[in-house]
Amino acid sequence: MSSEARVCTARSRREVIAGLTFGLGAVAIVGVGNRAAAAEEISRAMESIHQEVKFKASPERLYAALTDSKLFQKVVLLSDAVKTGMVKAPQPAQISPVVGSEFSLFGGYITGRQIELIPNVRIVQAWRTGSWAPGTYSIARFALAPQGTGTLLTFDHAGFPKGEAEHLAQGWNANYWQPLEKVLS
Secondary structure (H helix, E strand, O other): OEEEEEEEEEHHHHHHHHHHHHHOOOOOOOOOOHHHHHHOOOOEEEEEEEEEEEOOHHHHHHHHHOOOOOHHHHHHHHHHHHHHOOOOOOOOOEEEOOOOOOEEEEEHEEEEEEEEEEEEEEEEEEEEEEEOOOOOOEEEEEEEEEEOEEEEEEEEEEEOOOHHHHHHHHHHHHHHHHHHHHHOO
16 A cells, blocks of 8 residues: 655635635635625635545445545554554445445544545545644545556545644545555455
8 A cells, every 4th residue: 555645725816715615614604895804704725634545345345435434443453543543343334335324433423424525536534633623624535547457535524613624634545444454455
């Protein structure tokens, strides 16, 4: 397995709009008459994570592992979160390949909702950790593309609280990609 991770900060209007095009941000609509107030309501910085990970498994197997409770529980049990004790005696993973369904992973520490599911191609989730303020959700996007006999997973994550990017990027590797590779081997 190999991965490339980038933590990005969008500084230009074009970068922010590009992020919004892919559902990676939020738009504030403000009145045209009060430009000073509008300038204060618009953020010019956005943290995001972009990772590309190659798996030896097919898109079908990878999609199944990311959307099936029993398969994903195997990922949880091999994760750093369990190994280090961050998640103790985890409740079984609850995830479904049904748009609109809720999920609960890593003993309920990770929760969210399935927003878009295109079997074997794309998963988009409203995603949060238990340490974030109530009502705070980010967008996690998993794009699966065949690559030889395996799969290239292109992962984008945005809309999370400021300052979380480094921790989250490491967490995706240690708690998702590395254990997924073991489960799918």
